[in-house]
Amino acid sequence: MLGNERLILVGGPGGVGKTTVAATLGVRLAEQGYKTLVLTVDPAQRLAQALGFEKFSSEIQRVQGAEMKGELYATMLDTQRYFDRIIKKFAKSEVQKEKILNNPIYRTMVESLGGTHEYAAMERLYELASDPSYDRIVVDTPPMQNAVDLLKAPQRLAAFMDNSVLRWFQGGAPSISKRFFQTGTKLAMKLMRTLFGDEFLSSFEQLMTDFEGLQYGFQERHRAVQRLLTDSNTAFLLVTYPSSERHRESLFFRDELKNQEIQLKGVVLNRVEPALPENVAIPENKEVANWIEYHRRLHGMQKTWVEKFQSSFQDTPLRIIELSAEPLHCLPSLSRLGALLIS
């Protein structure tokens, strides 16, 4: 399913065990001798404990394992902090940096209203991927809905920072060839002034003025992230679950990846109900008979969705991970699961 890709993105709908799959891949790759980093967005405490520490942190932590020929590191994304860092990195001067960081609208955008997380996630991913000391980087992306936003984040930010948009706010001279655009813009401006009030628009214009010059950094970064995502050295694994809703979402995700020219290297169906053993004797105990019948139905229903996945993803390798009674409480249990994905 996976080749020798350096960057492995793990994505899919919410609640299907993406983080666990990312961790199992990390453990397995480290055992194979690679220096591996797992970046997670939304880790469970139980998983942290399985990796041997109390909880995930935004610092990079080393995972100790006797079986590892390579090294394993894990870190969690702390999105709040990263946006400020992005501004600091791209600001052309100390004055510009301070002006932006202290602009009340900027602060509200970042702190109280949220929504800037996706940009930060991409920035962190890019930063880590640029560190040549890791052989393999496994990234557990946020749930699908956000993952689509995540993948589009650099593009959106670049669009926002686009010269024509910025210049309009900055009051610069628009090009004559865009006269129609200009007319629409004047009306749009009037509309926004009415709805949002003069004061807000003025602060917003100020922020845009302060952003002067930053757009080149953002646009360059957008192109770099896009190159990284579409690189042949990057693989995307879709982790999902056999049900009608997850199937529909997975198809949507497949198309979205295709639009963005990101390679889908494999589909993992997680938490699949195991089949009943062959030749189960019909038990005399009525409760046991009901239980077996219940499971037979549960498994049967799921099987129809497993088959639908198989026919929808014919060109993509597909692996099934069955539900297990064994809790994933230690490195060997994560490794066993990872072995199903990386031989």
Next chain:
Amino acid sequence: MGRFLDDTLQRKIIFFTGKGGVGKSTLCYATALACRAAGRKPVVAVWDPFESTPGTHPLDVLKVDRLRLDALTCFKEYALLTLKFEKVYDAVFDNQVLKTFIRTTPGVADGVIAGKIWDVAQHNEYDTILVDLPSTGHAFSFFKSPKGLRKVFTVGAIHRQAAQICEYFESDKTRVDFVSLPEELPLTEAKVLVNGLKDVMALNYGFFFLNQVASRFGIPSADALPENLRPLHALYQARWKNDDAAQTLAKSFELPVISLPLEVRGDYADLIREVAKTLERV
């Protein structure tokens, strides 16, 4: 009629919140069917990024009205409503600068969507609006948005309306329900929501749904079973133990807990019909 439906029929807006993939959409649609069976006209309001999937929506067969919460559309409607007496051309809404502003200025998109939900509640076209809120982080930014907008926009139409929206969301016309699976992460998120949303707004909390709880069977110990059934036995023991722990945690939130069974259906609409019947009883 159970107390869930009884309470629901007295409200205008119900928000369903919880981690992605826990069954919020299922509950929205099932509640809509239960409301309709009681003679009301419901609408399901969704953030549906998957709407663009080719083919019809799998739930069209239920014939429940769906309100798609798209920031740009909501903004356009809102602007036209506010500027009744002025002529506004479509070109204005197609303007790249405006689109970029609405999409990228955080809080604006959530704010206009909150405004849209509030606006639908002011009219009589629908009796009940069932809102399928997106992921946890987004639920916070959504409920923060009216107050956030008041802070950002210190004058203007939005400032005035944000106050009305807050007031309505905090009134007894609105209720917030929580949905979780009997698993660690969804329960942790539900806890964050139950504890945290209070600080954002004085919302009325309703019910806590524990979805996909496995059926119970009084099966004997593993030794009494044939050898080849023992792994499955172990799996169900682990599952039931897990369900028990989840029930205990859910009860600690001090909200009425409603457990819904683990059902896998070939057809999503059939599953929703089944859940709707359960919701009429509980």
